[in-house]
Amino acid sequence: MTTYPFTMFGITEARPGARWQALFDATWPAYRRFHLSEGRDARPTRAEAEAALQTHMPELHETWEQLVALTGDDDDAAVFLTQWNLPAFAPAACSQVVALDPAPALARNYDYAPGLFEQTSLSTDYRRPVLGTGDCLWGLLDGMNDAGLVVSLTFGGDRAHGEGFGIPLVLRYLLETCTDVEEAGRVLARLPIAMTYNVTLLDATGASVTAHVGPDRPAEIRPVSCATNHRWTEPVDPAHAARYRSVERLDLLGGLQEEGADADAMVAALLEAPLYTRDYAHGFGTVFTADYRPAEGTLTYRWPGIVWERRFDSPDATVDVILGDADTWSTMPNLDAPDPAATPDRPGATAAAEPVAELPADWADRSSADLAALVRAGIDELARRGSGEGFALLTGLSGHVGLALGESARRIAEQGSWAQVAALSGTTKQAAWARWH
Template sequence: MVNETKPFWFKRLPALSSHPAVWASHIAQHWNMEAFRPQNPMDPEKVRLALRHFMPELLPEYEALLSVSPDRPGEAQLLAMYNLPPFFSGCSNSISHRLGHPTLIRNYDFSLDGFSGVFRYEPLPDEGWIMGSAEGGWGYLDGLNHHGLAAAITFGGDFTVGNGFSIPLIVRYLLATSATVPEAVERLNSIPHRLVQNISLLDRKGRFSVVYTSPEGVSAADGLICCTNHQRQVQDSAHDEHRTVERFDHLLRMGGAVSPQDFHKEPLYHRKFSKHFGTLYTVEIDPVTETVHYHWPEGQQLLATPASPEAEINIQLSEK
């Protein structure tokens, strides 16, 4: 029976391109990047060419970070998150209309020891910002930018692996470059995807979409209010034991009449921490108020805004 106190941090970092050493220290402190280091690394120049071709806006930050990172085999590929060992999570996402304007609420389901627990604010070179749940060093699992674009991922239910970028860097790319849902969808269509993932998008104008990505291609379901761990069809390889269809149907029936507290109830909330599938946090992302609000079942909360100070919160997570 798992019963553990997990720390979560809200961190404020300076701009990556001008403070790469600070970021390198941040990454070393919070992520076990070795777990994703490729066993047969690609030529670093081929990695750069791939990033330059598909996500050129990230190249200055990437080069700055690489310049202060350890000179180890596969470092260039590791930081570019290209053709890395795969990881699969769970998650449930839904648009909510409870506040009179759309927000994006989601549960992040993963193993206790597999998530760093870092929520982050960072300024961008163009005086913008990104704020959200960090992963893979400089990537994101979900978040919001200064334009009011919100994004959040779920596993897509198929274990197919192809040549492409890992989802945390793709989410960073969307939040660093896109202002609206149509713009983000267009960018997603131009990127090779390593895994099968779903991405919920919401913008300040209230447009929302679920984008189904895979190594085979990308398709968007504009106006779809929710997603769980399958795409248009449930694959035999999907996480059937995690009730993906039941969760999806539940959220679809709710039709946006959901709150963070609803995500702490059956069938959305998971406590299978000993089986590496528990809900680690619930977050509501609000493009209108520019807030990212984290919730846990015992009533603990962490509110992140562009002006929020750094904070640490300890959460009791158990299977009871």
């Protein structure tokens, strides 16, 4: 199994400043290569790009000027930051769904190549408080504002590419300027967008729609509250839809809604196959699951064994994640609690699953150090055997250890404090709380 480790950065900075400049310095070389991948002549001039921003999204112009100043007034960066007529993005295959019980919520899986993920969660106050997953330095893949408006994007299944803005900045614009679904729908309908997407919107009242948008076409907005990677029920590109199981994923989400699944059940489904995928090598692995609860003002990122919550006022923090490829999901151990009803023919099954052994009677009297030594010896023996079964079991154990760390940290905090957890783990109190609370 190939692994894809990364650190995700939670950045809270009301106005563009030192934190954003550090992000720019770290990522601009890669973004610059993408921006100029077709040659500078293929990109608009700075004047053309700025004029497009002022014409269609004038409310963002002042912030754009501040960002450009932090780049050292770099012309290429100035054009890139307008997101006007960028090169075509590699399409992501994602799933997103709205649930209304017990309160309005939007959850989504972002399925993409890990190496193309910016790894940022941004909390800003450019025009109003906005919290979401960063892309293209100030755009968003999904997000929420202080009015309770939530937006999320998926690729729309049509590879058409034309004149318009990159969708990450469009999502930023919706959240900076709109308060509800009706208003956001009107804005989407007037904006030129360079590629095809499904954008699902939810507001604090529980109203939700999905907009199918793209270049040289009017936005289609319907009272649909889930989306994958094709237009409504009929894929424009059947081969693409089949490759990424877009119709099957949408049918599953729709079925869950018809059954009345609540928000927690929707999130649980997103963390299991077939919605959760691990084909990272081919750009179709779940990089993160985002869980938006506007009434609570929370954005919770989830991975098997990891829960990381962000709020509008959360301090800067990080979370370490290790993703892993698999040829098929069924060969991977279930990293969450075992499903006793699972069979090898349905998601959630694992051929490597074993009954949980009872703790030997004499272990209860052993010291913690002795227990750790015994566990370590067992792990080492599984590794030495070099068998597929042992490898699969080790993979499952790694997820179980992550869950156990969280339980242990919470018990210590309940009996003592998060400062004690931080001291034991060699991190800050805020980081310990964000990772394990």
